[in-house]
Amino acid sequence: MMTLVNRLITMGEAGAYHADLLRRFADQYAPDVRARLEVAQFITARDYLTGQRLRGELAREMALVMQTFDAIATPTMPIPAPRIGQQRWRYPDGQEEAVQEAMIRFVAPFSVSGQPALSVPCGFTPHGLPVGLQLVGRPFEERTILRIGAAYEAATPWHTQHP
Structure with a gap:
């Protein structure tokens, strides 16, 4: 919904x-x-x-x-970065989804609810495409999310690597 x-x-x-x-x-x-x-x-x-x-x-x-929580961590997207112009995504189980829908599925809820969200690099797919980790906080708690994102980046190398 x-x-x-x-x-x-x-x-x-x-x-x-x-x-x-x-x-x-x-x-x-x-x-x-x-x-x-x-x-x-x-x-x-x-x-x-x-x-x-x-x-x-x-x-x-x-x-x-x-x-109950200071923050929630989710994938930023359910799919790897699509190719420019790609319209459909086929999941390993054979189901298909419009790329446009997949790209907003995990971010739309927090856009709707007015919660601050931040995506930080957290790895690569086997094909070398970047993967993002979305950090979500309480409304008007941007500082908390930015601090968590900075701590994550300080503890991992993903932000220094390129596809």
């Missing part, structure tokens, strides 16, 4: 922000970005307000979870 809420809000806001620019300079947008912004024009005020209402509910739920 968080991905849906994220889409309603971000597409509604992006569509409103880019509406005039898109009318005047559509040819200067990348085709995939232009397509998303054109679809965003169909997000209604009702959809947007529903997204904002659900955002509040989800933020309250996450605040309850965060009463």
Whole structure:
């Protein structure tokens, strides 16, 4: 549900922000970005307000979870870095997912709930693609997340290595 809420809000806001620019300079947008912004024009005020209402509910739920923890660590993405223009990702079990959806699945919940998040390098796939560790904190606790990220980088070499 968080991905849906994220889409309603971000597409509604992006569509409103880019509406005039898109009318005047559509040819200067990348085709995939232009397509998303054109679809965003169909997000209604009702959809947007529903997204904002659900955002509040989800933020309250996450605040309850965060009463127990100073931070949460998750993968930044469920897939390695995709190739430019790659549209689909096939998992080892044969299931497929749109790359665009996979790229936001682990970050959208915290964007929706308003929690600070930081991605730090934490390794490489067997094919040499970078892997990120996402650190998430309580709202307005950016300092805690930055301190944890700095401590992690001080204790590991990943930030000094390149694909």
